[in-house]
Amino acid sequence: MDFELRILGSSSATPSANRHHTAQLLTIDNQFHLIDCGEGTQMQLMLYKIKHQRISNIYISHLHGDHYFGLAGLLSTMHLQGRQQPLHLFGPPGLSEILSLQLKYSGTNLTFKLIFHELDTTIYRKIYEDKKITVHTLPMEHRVPCCGFLFREKPKPRPLIKENLPGFLTPPQLVRLKWGEDIRDEHGNVLVRNSVVTLEPKRSRSYAYCADSRYKPDLLPYLKGVDLLYHEATFLDDMRERAHYTFHSTARQAAEMAAAAQVRHLLLGHFSVRYKDLTPLLEEAKEVFAKSDLATEGSIFCVQE
Amino acid sequence: MDFELRILGSSSATPSANRHHTAQLLTIDNQFHLIDCGEGTQMQLMLYKIKHQRISNIYISHLHGDHYFGLAGLLSTMHLQGRQQPLHLFGPPGLSEILSLQLKYSGTNLTFKLIFHELDTTIYRKIYEDKKITVHTLPMEHRVPCCGFLFREKPKPRPLIKENLPGFLTPPQLVRLKWGEDIRDEHGNVLVRNSVVTLEPKRSRSYAYCADSRYKPDLLPYLKGVDLLYHEATFLDDMRERAHYTFHSTARQAAEMAAAAQVRHLLLGHFSVRYKDLTPLLEEAKEVFAKSDLATEGSIFCVQE
Incomplete structure (x- = not known):
């Protein structure tokens, strides 16, 4: 199962000749999650031959233009190309109001359902869940309401060891074994010990996207041990005061x-x-x-199971 | 004196790998006029090494995204780079409301004065004038309020022929000669005949930007004899019905x-x-x-005096 991050933009506030505004595409098990959508994101998607119609969820961290000025254009292109499937949009208060106004004045009635989820950027909270993953907000400390995403x-x-399985197990018992239980008789005696018939499960991978923020160590409990941590690094440390x-x-x-949270891999971005x-x-x-590593345009970071 | 049009984008509704959304830079006597501002315009300006801080006037034809989704980003970059000089923005109703909302949620207090001129897109009217030029709206026929710009x-x-000038002329009389008058005595007799001491003036050049519109021959009186006519050409004529x-x-x-208006040069753009x-x-x-000619990205069209 894939777990892959593609960087579409790495520049902070103003773009440069070869650096675009923030946008990232996270693919988990073939599901496309777009994280932030700076100006030109639809062109970057085109450049990397990524089909925007496959994006199911878009997450906007905050309402500074370098993180969302490409959103209206992307939605417009999805519409003009006749998108049918619903799109989940997660963003801070105000985003829905801005988009509604833009749609109104362009006389657009979207061909697809845009499901807006307004975020409380000040707390850690689950905002999305399906069979495979969860997504939580990570409260950032920025000039406007801003959150990251975990x-x-x-x-x-747990994979079953087929050759060790007794023949009498029923399908429901097999499911319980897969989820770590022992199988016991009616008196509570162990009939089948889980550790004998199952292997360790594959790792549950994680990606933390820390959007624009001051240094904020109270995030550490949420970041503990994540596989991939993206953290903004607008400045070198000789500009620590300006950063603050x-x-x-x-x-x-x-x-x-990254060191304090003992993550596996750090990605730097949002460069001045x-x-x-x-x-x-x-x-x-x-x-x-x-x-x-540097999270520059076109880079791909995969997390192995 | 320069009169030069630079094409920044030629694509209609959705961009393609090598075609950008509509934007054009018209330079007249070193003054920069930006006409429409599709997504990515600030990157296109960078690509062609055009200093956006020199733009004094921006004209938005209508509120379809492919004509203005780059505007908020461009204004934001002007702001972040500390622009001081005022900027004149001409656009249809709604544009100011959208920008105000975007500025509000990004917590931005622009470093420069943004002077918004709301346009009546339904009439031919002078919207700008300085010592050298005038700009008029050209009413288009589109799905939303839309105008072009002339x-x-x-x-x-009239240049003076110095060797033919009598020595008794005063500076005010010289000015009157330059503007085509004869010089007469108090009885109305011609002392200096204009045609003897002046040459034909240089041509007054013109550019008509016809934004998104159905075929609209009632524009012809305004377009008569212009040097440069940009007219959208979204489709080939086998799709005339779809165009309509x-x-x-x-x-x-x-x-x-172009033929009916007897213009000098036609530019086609806004290609599907x-x-x-x-x-x-x-x-x-x-x-x-x-x-x-095709008005494709990077093309420059100069009008000679």
């Missing part, structure tokens, strides 16, 4: 979060346009957390 | 307008994404009006 696979069933003042983070701070060469940002992070 | 240089002074139904035009219709190769559109127009 994607987690649900626990997976503008409600952003430095590459070192991103790495400190002042950095033509991003190597110093990466090097700064790696001093603190070795498994760091 | 840019005209004002009449230019969707309030668009065909390449042949654009050329018929169905046309990978634009040659048939150009050929169709040229059958009716030889001096036709």
